[in-house]
Amino acid sequence: MGRFAILFGKKAKSALRASEIQQDYQSPEVKCVETGSSRAEPGTLGIDAIDVMAQTIMRECTAWGMLSVDGKDALGGDTGICIRSKYGSIRSCPPERPGLEAFEAAVLSMNTKVALKMRSKSVEVAVRHHIDVAPELLELQLDANTRIQIMPSIEDLPLARKSQYAAFVREEDIIPMARSLEAALVKFLWSDEADQLNEKTIDSTSSVSPSSPELNSSEMVLPEISGDSEDPEKAAILAARRLRPVALIAPVATGCAAATAIILLSLGIRAPLIRWIYDGNAMRFALVAVLPLIFFVVMFPASVIISSALHLLGPVAQFHQNSANYSALKPPRDASISLLPITIQMPVYKESLEEVLIPTLESVQRATTVYERQGGIVNVIVCDDGLQLLSEADRARRVKYYRDHNVAYVARPPDGVDGFQRRGRFKKAGNLNHCNSLSLRIEDIRDEMRQWPQNAAEAAMDPWTEFDERNLYDSAFAKALDEHGGKTCAEGNVILLIDSDTRVPEDCFMDASMEMTQSPHVAIIQHSSGVMQVAHHFFENGVAFFTRNLQIGISFTAASGDGAPFVGHNAFLRWRALQECALPDPYDGIARIWSESHVSEDFQISLRLQSLGWTLRWATYSNNGFEEGVSLTCSDELARWQKYAYGCSEIIFNPIRYWPTRSPLTKLFRTFLASNIPPHAKYGIMGYIFSYYAISLACTASLANYVLIGVFAISDSFYCTSWNILFVCLLLCQGVTNLVMCILRYRLKLEHAGKDAIAQVKWIPHHSSVLRGILRWTVLAHHTVLHKSPVLDEHESVVKSNFFLQMPRIWRRFWIQIVLSVAVLAGLIVSTTSLTPAAYRVVTIEAIVPLALTYAFHLIWPFVLDTDITTFTF
Template sequence: MGFFKLGKKKGGDVEMTEKKADGTPLPPQWTPDAPVWPGSLASARGSTTDVSNSLGGLNGATFLDVKCEVMAQWLHSKQEEKIWTSGEPGEGVLVKKQKGSYAFSPATLIEDGSGLYESVTQLNARCAMTVNTRVLQLFMSARPDRHFIQIHRTLRLQVIPSLNELKHAQRHQSAAFIADTATLLVWEDEPTRLLERAEYIQDALMTMSWKPEPAEEGAVEKNSKKPFIKIEEYEETEEETGEEAPRKIVLWQCIYEAATLALLVGCLGAGWRWIAIEQIQDPNYMRMLFILVVPAQAWLGLFFFQALISDLAQLFGPVGHMERNTKYYSGKAPRRLHRDTFGPLPHVTIQMPVYKEGLRAVIEPTVRSIKQAISTYELQGGTANIFVNDDGMQLISPEEARARQDYYDENSIGWVARPKHNPKPAEGEREFVRRGKFKKASNMNYAMRLSVQVEEQLAGIRRHEQWNNHDEIDAYAVALQQVLDSRDGEAWAAGNIRMGDYILIIDSDTRVPNDCFLEAVSEMEQSPQVAILQYASGVMNVTNSFFENGITFFTNLIYTMIRFAVANGDVAPFVGHNAILRWSAIQNIGYECEQDGWEKWWSESTVSEDFDMALRLQAEGYIVRLGAYKDGGYEEGVSLTVYDELARWEKYAYGCNELIFHPFKDWIFKGPFTKLFRNFVCSNMPLHSKLTIMAYIGTYYALGSSWILTLMNYVIIGLYNGHLDHYYLDSFKIYFSIVIVFSAVGNVALAVLRYRIGECGLIRALWTNLKWIPLLTIFLGGVSMHVSQALVCHFFSIDMQWGATSKEVEDISFWTAALDVLKKFKYTLSFCFAIAAGMVCMAFVVPVDWQIRSLIACFPMGLVVANHVLLPTVLNPQLMTFTW
């Protein structure tokens, strides 16, 4: 159904409204997932030409204008129905048609001299409504001099002197009491939510003033509706000092790592036992050369033995500490700061780097989620701002750029956009370099540097005794313009780009809990040694494809393992998003870039800028902590296509190699190991954490080398089986061990762990784990050549570039998807078919003495070839949907 139904019932009446299941009338249909915002007007008008023409006699008004007019009239009728208006000037409803133009009701609102229309226009809200009731007047008269009114035990709503001050109100509170008229003004992004918010505020006021007796509380809760603003239960701290009690260090991970090393040394020793026996029976000191491969064996095998010990720990070890708070782990939410004791709550900046993601499909839902969290935090007494680092603004079309700018302006979002990458400019163009293989770090550095320059301008201003917030806003506008002028048009920026005490860094496809900022700043204030509070994330699914669901399972598995390891005493990782960063700590580790001389914070010389950041912070004495008490409330998007997931693994492999080794060309002058790796080895990070990180990095080398070693094994076992040293372990035995440890014991252990910590039932957990074994087997078995490609490219200084991960689904036909596979995987598929042909020849064509037919030689090689062929085909949703 469209905006309203243009049809007749049998009785001849026009159907103008819909009804909910309970019979309550709905407003004229205003779809929340397709709100009106400036910049979408052209597309909206273009798609409704026929409809608007059919309406005739509307004085040329567009269909969008009609929708806004009808919505304003409907809301005003509901306002009158609920007796929220007395008919006095300055009361009514406004719905935005485009910037600076609103539909309104009653018709006299724009000329009544109240200034409501002008004030809402300056606020640039999408829609607004006044509420004037006797109850509100009584509350306002009882608190005439307050700057806020308590509407909940933890929430307070702002009071502004008059409508003239509305433009300086805290926008994200979405409501304000107007002192001089004793009314309430509510504004929202969605008109249909205006009524809900207004009702919530009035109900909350009544609940605060007329609290039920203890015997009645159960009945009130039982009959109450779902709260409009969800506030979590918590403890507040009112002590004079906000610091928490010292947290204990857990040593279970040390014990597990010791067992891992013992098992590793034992297995290596068993191999050398065979060498000793053979050396006695058949002396040949060439066997001693096996010692050269021991370091590689130990490194590549470390994760295998670590996984085995971890499986046993999940099955039989303690798990109670996953619900407790320790040095590197928070299993329980902190005691929240009490604003009356600590004064103004810290300011939080939400930093969101974006590229060319869709405004409507990707950015807007994320901003909507953030705004809900900011609204809660502002009602709790805090302040926050959104800071978008838009790396696509100067690359997209002018129409799309204008739409983004209008959207940012409408939602009080500060943003910075830098020029396109242009290292070799043509005549009349300006040179500009976007440094780094992965541009996220340089994008954030550029935006943060602009923010710091604005702060430097503001620091030079002399503030008089009567300096107020209005003066600060005016000074900021001047400072920002001066900084932009100094860039001579290079940088684009607008809105509030100042950095707060803490930074929540998120991706463009993120969802955050409604009530999260107060907990985060409380923990950071109580733990000044914490530089990064990384939250364990859930997954936000965009589609229902089997591949995305499989990657969702794998992502949840990884976060469960991270929670288990960190709760056991390991150092928390920093994954680069869904984390709170202490701005003062980030400033302490700033460095001067050798290429351009600018101060920077994120490393632009490595793909793994998050690991580099965490390591430099820990070298300065800070710690990284994992917050696991939000139950997956922070959500992140995962790869939607096999191409994106492969690119992610390639980027990680490249980044890991980049962290440890210099390219071969630099080994003569700089040595094989990077300064970052040397700093890591010599850092004060616990030894068991270093071993865990090295085991993780080693997995990429194990994956990258697996197809090469399997090919060697095919030749060696196929031609020389029975003549090999007993120290050599063939691929078939290794494959069998991997199946036992990872596919069998690992999945059972994970299911038992999730059952023990109360995440889900045992049978359900087992079934969930088992059903994704085929997908993960094909994927992990088919990434080997791609991972090795990334490692080789770094070693040989071959350039590799990765763009932003796709956030939106692209529907294409089967034949287009097939052509994409052939284009992107032509070398991999050609190599696989060549190997397969070679195996057939070695089995049937060559002389009998050279034939290779044994199972232990052919099976591992055949599995590698099959997985590499199946990866881009069977695991490709665009191909497997068979859309013609």
């Protein structure tokens, strides 16, 4: 057996000075030959940048002693390097070496940028004393985070985990990477713990396989419990739940909030009761019929009051502990547990390749390298929904990047081509479903085509190999693709769903795999996210600060026992749970995971999963290593909030025109109410949903209040004026919540608490402006025939503009809002002057101020929050 080490990388780019390049041109002892579909003759290609890089690596390796000029090591074995010159072709050094032909063929199949076949004394000793003596070994574990895969022969290299190389190769980093591997091997061989590490090396019985059950390894780490021994899955779930107790702080707080809301409404009944005692008119009790509707609006402010008290006076130790719905501490890493295969799924649209997609994929590739060196398997798939909308040149550049970096991609055909329809209001769901449907069909075909052995003797005589699995997958893939009409995959026990503008921490996959294995009842692990800023102007800075506050608030409520949210990205999803919650589409009856008839498909799927008994978990142990982009313009932020409001409305209510035939409440919401989800979680979800209704009704309610108070002079004490509501909102939203957030940061011992307290006060005007100018008629649009929903498919990059370009854009985008606001404010001014008859003249401050503030903010909102307008860039 030859003792070789194969090093391969993603990139190799020469950083040589001109004098060094000239020196390489004159180096006659090193030549390259190109290999592709046919073998080229040496010397016919001349000298170019690829030759310069190959000669540089060859010279460095020769000086280090890994290679010789003629490509022969001390034992006569063939060694050398291969560099990809273009897709399907490589350059080899030394050229015309028969012993490198298998190596060249493997490198071509791997489509890696650069590969080095070396042999050194440390490699020789490692193979002889630790690999040859154990033929069953698949990986050699050098330390807790480094495993080197073992391949039977050069021909098996196409099955290698490409991201298990020591480092990405940038410029001349292939040499330091080879040296780091050499140093790691030497440290391993001379370590006193070499024997103990060798005993922990993963053998064939614990290799990672997509078909291996998820629960086999979890039983080894969970304590034994009494229960039904015939149902190991149920026993594992019960054991996992015992290890994660349910925090009861949030249920108690929710009960107090509900009691507070009931007390506030009871005070409303007190007024007509007193009036009835005096005048005996019982007709005013008809107003009590609206109290149930008011209760849902009061739910959110009542929760704010109680949660503020909890933040000030309640316990905070749970923020740093693990519980049923919250993970503050990383799961213990057990080397005996097989790591789960992970598929990274990234839906994209028409984002810039260089500015948005490439930085995200590079972040993903770094994390993939760490996980594969730890022994895991990672697949990356891009659901590119905008590929068919790009120009030929841009499309070719995207496809070339995917191909060069071993990134799988799925692109839906255009709408109407060969009968294909892009249905749905929010195309992300359809984009993901198109990819998942292909993956599901591949799994079904693979199960149908797999030939299981009849007995143990047959299995021993003809064992199933990785080549058999690869061939079976290729056949199933070809058949599934043919069934889809060639219009177009994801494989793995766990899916990491990210956005196109996400950053992923390097060492996060092992923790997710461990937690998913140890908690088989968890469907989604949603990670708290940091903020990735690109523009750094005042609007992005304000939204970024608001987002960080939101993450802290969610983390605290989840740690206290409230339900964990699913925000649609930076989350690990269990593939089996997604398959279980798939529902038939009412349009064609095909089961789909993501709802194409809902705008907030992430919120909808979280409700379905919880209704089926799955657990959602919020994790903070990544220390905000996951990063997400935020809105760069006020238009993007408006569309985002409108999407949330529209999605929440359509989850609860059917449009009004369907009430006679379908009832006001949707089937999903009725199922949610009847499910076994804890009552406090239901209350919190409904409070969150109806808060959008409260904000959306601001314009209509303030106008109605102006008419009732100013024109008709309604004075019934049962009626709560907009003036009182305005005072409560200012007190809670601009006063109490900001003070509480400053104190909470200090109590949680978060970094920069003092600095953030100053920023909390600084951003109050910005946050007030944003929240007072959003949503408008979104909820009304859902209930009427307008049925226009916002679309957020694309993450924009920074676009430079100026004052004269932005003014026409603002008018085209917001002209209805501007005209309506000006009309209302003009009418308000006129109604206070002598132009209005005295009987209809409005001078009451309780009527004027709420209406003026509401529509003034709607008028100035598009201008004061536009960075190109406020900076006066011409």
